[in-house]
Amino acid sequence: MTGQVEARLKELGVSIPTPAVPVANYVGFVKAGNLVFVSGQVTLKDGKIEYVGKVGQEFTVEQGKDAAKLCAINIVAQLKAATGGDLDRVKRIVKLGGFVNSTPDFAQQPEVINGASDFMVAVFGDKGRHARAAVSAGALPRGVAVEIDCVAEVE
């Protein structure tokens, strides 16, 4: 039986990748009680880093938004692993922490991170509506345009 969330992902034409396994002494997610803390996810696709550069310089806001969506897809991949493969067990996307790699005078972080917020609501419906912070970082790992971490509640 396919779950509701998986059915929605299929409708959206999004396939959820195998989650990235960190090559260091940290992990993709940790469960504490009913909360899942997901590590900061970046713009990794098919094992390759995409969107290397700063929004407002190498990338437009629209491209930044696509980069944020890619981070969100990787968050969902971690949540799939955290729920034993059953994304219907995600009770709520609680919080997204969005970091944009931008020029010092960039001011459209919310528009960029909307790429992730919109995706969460498209996938999870009202359960996908989250608290969020959207700021620019001074710089990001490998030079990626966006990094997003997440707290979710699971059943």
Place this chain on the structure above:
Amino acid sequence: MTGQVEARLKELGVSIPTPAVPVANYVGFVKAGNLVFVSGQVTLKDGKIEYVGKVGQEFTVEQGKDAAKLCAINIVAQLKAATGGDLDRVKRIVKLGGFVNSTPDFAQQPEVINGASDFMVAVFGDKGRHARAAVSAGALPRGVAVEIDCVAEVE
């Protein structure tokens, strides 16, 4: 009957605004168990953005501190909504995450974020004493000087 926290706010001469409703696919706060995760609040007052600029450039530390207090007022507005209007149900301000929009060599983030920390203790007493991180962002939404998010515990 007026609650203790509301009485304290009256003494302080602070009126708590109607919380900002995000115009996107995220929300002002999410409750997960007894924890409330509040979205990053900025320097919004009476529907207008204030304190646009960088601390250490357009703004002094003292002005940054006032900006942080304004963010804290907006956090309390979200907590009021999260507690059904009864701020006495706030058991503890658990964590503030403070982001300062500053020049690259600015080093007084703690003094700036104290504007929020002092306000929380003025309003909630010992329940207002929180863990906190205070860092500079690379830039902030709409160019505001300060953004602060919050985790609180409620009854």
Place this chain on the structure above:
Amino acid sequence: MTGQVEARLKELGVSIPTPAVPVANYVGFVKAGNLVFVSGQVTLKDGKIEYVGKVGQEFTVEQGKDAAKLCAINIVAQLKAATGGDLDRVKRIVKLGGFVNSTPDFAQQPEVINGASDFMVAVFGDKGRHARAAVSAGALPRGVAVEIDCVAEVE
């Protein structure tokens, strides 16, 4: 009786300092249920700030890693206080939030924050494996090279 974690710290030759007590209206940690939220810890050693400067400019990645380890030692000091002196009550290091003070094009935040991640696993074993975000800040308090906050689960 010495705890397992204390024995491990002795093997590692690390002595855990008395935790820093903030000189403001916030605290080193707050417990909410079984979660401990630890304030952002910086490169404080024997009451003095060390590692003042930016990684990629004043400091190499290797030095940044040492700075991150020092932050982690100060996190463990807070956790020791949070567990009434018994670090064996730490059930899991849930999340590290790592902020690097770097130049705008720095891209090795993960390598820097590994200094903290490696220390957590050295001290706590598998319980030390955490979710994490590693980003650059625009600047950090007192000009330190690294600041790290933490969420831990305790018994």
